[in-house]
Structure formats: C-alpha cells, structure tokens
Amino acid sequence: MGEAVQLDDPAFEAVVATHHGEIYRYLRRLAYRGAEADDLSQETFLRAYRARHRLTPDANVRAWLFTIATNVFRNHVRSERRRRVAHASLQVTRRELDLDGPEAAVLAGEVRTLTEAAIRRLPLKQRLAFTLRKLHELDYELIGQSLDCSAESARAHVFQALRKIRTTLNGHVLPPTESTR
Amino acid sequence: MTTKPRQCVAIEPDLIAAATGEAVPAARERVAAHVAGCTSCRDDFARYRAVDAVVGTLRADPAPPGDAEAARRRLIARLADLKTRLVSYRVFPSPLGPILLAASEHGVALVEYLRGGLSRSRLFTMAGIDPQEDGGELERLHGELLEYLAGRRTRLEWPLDLRFARSDFERAVLQATSAVPYGAVSSYTGIAGDLGKPSAVRAVAQALRHNPVPIVIPCHRIVGVGGDLVGYAGDRIGLKERLLAVEGVPTLHGRTSRIERRGMYHYDPNPDRQYCLPTCGTILERPIGQVKLFARRELAEAIGLEPCADCRPDLHPLS
Numbered sequence: 001m002g003e004a005v006q007l008d009d010p011a012f013e014a015v016v017a018t019h020h021g022e023i024y025r026y027l028r029r030l031a032y033r034g035a036e037a038d039d040l041s042q043e044t045f046l047r048a049y050r051a052r053h054r055l056t057p058d059a060n061v062r063a064w065l066f067t068i069a070t071n072v073f074r075n076h077v078r079s080e081r082r083r084r085v086a087h088a089s090l091q092v093t094r095r096e097l098d099l100d101g102p103e104a105a106v107l108a109g110e111v112r113t114l115t116e117a118a119i120r121r122l123p124l125k126q127r128l129a130f131t132l133r134k135l136h137e138l139d140y141e142l143i144g145q146s147l148d149c150s151a152e153s154a155r156a157h158v159f160q161a162l163r164k165i166r167t168t169l170n171g172h173v174l175p176p177t178e179s180t181r
Numbered sequence: 182m183t184t185k186p187r188q189c190v191a192i193e194p195d196l197i198a199a200a201t202g203e204a205v206p207a208a209r210e211r212v213a214a215h216v217a218g219c220t221s222c223r224d225d226f227a228r229y230r231a232v233d234a235v236v237g238t239l240r241a242d243p244a245p246p247g248d249a250e251a252a253r254r255r256l257i258a259r260l261a262d263l264k265t266r267l268v269s270y271r272v273f274p275s276p277l278g279p280i281l282l283a284a285s286e287h288g289v290a291l292v293e294y295l296r297g298g299l300s301r302s303r304l305f306t307m308a309g310i311d312p313q314e315d316g317g318e319l320e321r322l323h324g325e326l327l328e329y330l331a332g333r334r335t336r337l338e339w340p341l342d343l344r345f346a347r348s349d350f351e352r353a354v355l356q357a358t359s360a361v362p363y364g365a366v367s368s369y370t371g372i373a374g375d376l377g378k379p380s381a382v383r384a385v386a387q388a389l390r391h392n393p394v395p396i397v398i399p400c401h402r403i404v405g406v407g408g409d410l411v412g413y414a415g416d417r418i419g420l421k422e423r424l425l426a427v428e429g430v431p432t433l434h435g436r437t438s439r440i441e442r443r444g445m446y447h448y449d450p451n452p453d454r455q456y457c458l459p460t461c462g463t464i465l466e467r468p469i470g471q472v473k474l475f476a477r478r479e480l481a482e483a484i485g486l487e488p489c490a491d492c493r494p495d496l497h498p499l500s
Binding site (some may be wrong): 006007008009013014016020021024025028034036038041042045049050053054111112115116134135136137140155158159162163165166169174 | 194197199201203228229231232234235236238239240248249252253255256257259260261263264267313315317320
C-alpha cells in the first residue's frame with residue numbers, strides 16, 4: 001500500500017489528520033490486540049465518512065468521533081461475545097486475558113500494570129466512561145451522549161470505576177503525591 | 182469489619198471528586214474540613230490522590246505499541262476505496278411514480294422508476310457499489326426534476342456518472358442521445374447512424390433500454406424509424422408519451438402509440454440548413470433519424486436552422 005494514496009477530500013483528510021491519532025489510541029486502550037484497534041479505528045472513520053454530510057459546521061467533531069468509536073467498540077464487544085459463546089471458547093479466552101492471577105500480579109509487579117488490568121476488568125460502561133473521562137478528558141455531557149445515559153450516570157460510572165481501581169491497589173505502595181490540592 | 186461513620190459515607194463522593202480533580206470548590210472545602218478531623222478519610226483521600234496520579238501517567242503515555250501512522254495510511258486507502266464505491270440515493274415522489282435518484286462523487290448515476298420496491302433497484306444488483314441512503318444534495322436535483330416534468334425547465338445540466346452503463350458502446354449511445362435537444366425526436370436508426378454504425382440499430386435500442394439516467398439522457402426522444410414509440414423503461418410507453426407531451430411533441434394513439442409527424446417540423450440535413458413543414462415535398466416519407474423532428478420552430482432555430490424558402494414554415498406555422 002503506497003504512500004501515494006490520497007483521499008482527495010481536503011475536509012475529511014483534515015478530520016483524519018487531526019483526530020485519527022487520538023481515536024486510534026482510545027481504541028488501542030480498549031481493544032485487546034493492536035490489529036483489533038486498527039480495524040476498529042478504520043470502521044470508526046469509515047462510518048464517519050459515510051455520515052459526514054450530516055455534520056453541521058459547528059459540530060464538535062472530536063466528540064462525534066468518540067461517540068462513533070464507542071459505538072463501534074460496543075458492537076464489537078457484543079459480536080465477540082456472541083462469537084465466543086458460539087464457539088464455546090469463553091474459558092480459553094478468559095484465561096488468556098486474565099491478568100488477575102497471583103503470578104501475573106507478581107510478574108507485573110507494577111502499580112501501573114495493575115491499574116491497567118483493573119481498568120480492563122471493569123464492566124464495559126464503567127470502563128468506557130472511565131477511559132473517556134480520565135484518559136481522554138471528555139466532559140460528562142458528551143460521555144453521557146456516547147453511552148446513551150445521563151451525564152450524572154456517566155459520572156457515577158467513573159466514580160464506581162475509581163473505587164474499584166482503588167480497591168485493586170489496596171496493599172500496594174503507591175507513588176507519593178502532595179497530600180492536598 | 183468496621184462500618185464507616187455516617188458523615189464519612191456521606192462525604193465519600195465529594196472526597197473522590199476532590200482527590201481526582203472532579204470537585205467544585207464548595208465540595209473541595211467540605212472535604213478539606215472533614216479530612217482535617219478524620220484520619221481514616223485523610224488516608225482515603227491520599228489513596229485516591231495516588232490513584233489519580235497513576236491514572237495521570239497512563240493518560241500521558243505515548244500511544245501504546247501499535248503503529249498509528251501505518252494504521253492511518255491503511256485508513257486513507259480504505260476511505261479512498263469507499264469514496265469511489267459510495268453512491269448515495271433517495272427515493273422521491275414524482276408525477277411519474279416513485280423515482281430513485283442516486284449520485285456518486287462524480288455525478289448522477291441512476292434515475293430509476295421504481296417498480297417492485299427499492300430492493301429491486303439496480304443499485305443493489307451491481308457489484309462494487311456501496312449504496313447509502315442520504316441524499317441531502319439529491320433534494321436540489323429532485324426539485325429540478327419536478328420543474329422539468331412540469332414543463333418549467335428544459336434542461337437538466339447534471340454531472341453524470343455512467344458507471345451503470347455496461348460498455349463503452351452503451352456510453353457512446355448515451356452520449357449521442359444526450360445531443361438530441363429538447364422537443365426534438367430522432368430514431369434508433371438515427372443514433373446508430375450518428376455513431377457511424379448504421380447496422381447497430383438493435384444494439385442502440387438495447388443500450389437505451391438500459392439507460393441508467395432516463396429523462397436526463399433523453400432516451401424518450403428516440404423512437405422507431407416509422408414513429409412508433411416502441412419501448413420505454415420496459416413496457417411503459419405511457420411514460421414515454423408523457424415525457425414527450427411535456428416537450429410539446431404530439432403523439433397519436435392507434436393500435437400502437439406513435440409520433441404525430443404532421444404536427445412537427447422536419448429537418449432533412451441540407452447545405453442551407455433549412456427546416457421544413459411536414460408537407461414539404463415527400464419529406465414525410467423520409468425515415469425518422471435521417472430527418473430530425475422538432476415540436477416547435479424555435480427549437481429548430483435554436484440550433485441554427487433556417488426556415489425553408491419553399492414551404493416557409495415561418496409564414497405557415499403549425500398550430
């Protein structure tokens with residue numbers, strides 16, 4: 001696939017140039033494998049391209065793309081789940097992904113890894129809300145729109161996620177911070 | 182396991198918010214006041230601050246392994262591919278029944294009389310097409326089409342995408358047909374002659390039968406050499422007649438529908454570029470296609486023809 005491929009659509013090329021990196025990164029955080037993130041971000045932008053005429057000039061393109069990406073990922077999770085059930089390979093897949101076991105924890109040993117693992121184990125909505133809020137800093141109103149819930153529920157999801165992460169890290173020495181803000 | 186005091190439970194959401202940069206000032210003050218006197222909550226607060234700091238390092242991480250740049254290149258290639266396949270369409274009402282309009286990035290690709298529902302549209306039977314119902318831009322075209330059908334517009338100057346034509350020959354036929362002006366009539370034989378393939382009459386008829394953009398490319402102006410309306414959109418001669426009527430072309434109804442040549446001006450190519458009344462000599466016996474027919478004098482004169490000096494259509498216009 002050569003460098004020469006051009007879309008010849010300056011407006012949408014600008015959208016890709018500005019947002020692809022972040023959307024890809026978002027999906028890379030959500031997906032289990034890099035190739036998956038690649039597919040999902042392609043799907044996100046293909047959908048966006050199809051719908052580009054519906055975008056008003058004053059629309060928040062970044063938020064719009066996050067919403068599409070979130071939907072693409074949720075559909076993906078749904079179909080993966082169906083597929084896994086169909087192939088009865090749930091057990092295997094779970095074990096592969098299981099970062100919770102004592103060996104893994106010891107091996108990883110690191111607070112960051114534990115935190116990432118804790119984020120991965122969150123229920124889907126909490127995980128999405130947390131990732132959108134804490135890793136991509138979207139506001140709750142937009143997160144609510146992406147997740148089909150109110151801004152308050154989005155906030156509640158994030159807080160619930162924080163409680164769980166904190167619980168996961170119980171007993172681990174955390175990096176020091178100034179004690180008040 | 183000890184239960185937390187009630188005020189500690191109550192302050193907990195504010196405490197998390199304050200520790201993770203989510204709190205409004207009032208909440209921050211409440212938390213500060215509480216933790217000043219509550220060791221356990223002070224520890225909680227510190228833990229959440231620490232969690233927030235760890236999360237901050239994740240946020241600041243460069244993209245996790247995975248080549249975003251390569252992914253972006255693959256994306257652009259796929260978008261470019263989608264763009265070439267994407268055809269947006271919408272079904273509109275019209276006096277001729279529901280009509281599907283479809284356009285690609287290059288232009289209008291289909292104008293289709295819908296019979297038997299959308300699923301039978303050519304849009305869904307051709308490979309390499311990615312149909313998408315959309316068509317904000319198609320609304321303007323629909324408006325122009327309605328004006329045309331009401332006789333308030335004589336041209337549909339739309340960019341066309343002839344990808345639904347099945348061969349270069351068909352495209353050439355469509356091209357030649359689009360040169361037949363409003364209110365004029367030619368024949369399949371005439372088009373075959375225009376293309377320098379006088380024996381390809383049936384192939385011309387087939388090509389026009391598959392015209393992906395009827396009305397815009399006016400295949401309704403092409404009739405049998407004797408004036409019979411022959412086929413249109415399958416067997417919908419009635420549509421052809423209506424479209425001709427819009428342009429003022431008279432038709433006769435016998436066993437078959439045919440052009441009323443006696444109501445039209447005739448042009449048999451001649452050096453003086455003169456057009457005639459149908460009563461001029463034996464012109465009425467000449468085959469359509471070799472002679473072109475015009476519903477109105479102005480239409481003939483618009484393409485630079487002069488009234489015949491013998492029959493004087495200018496002095497004896499057809500009523």
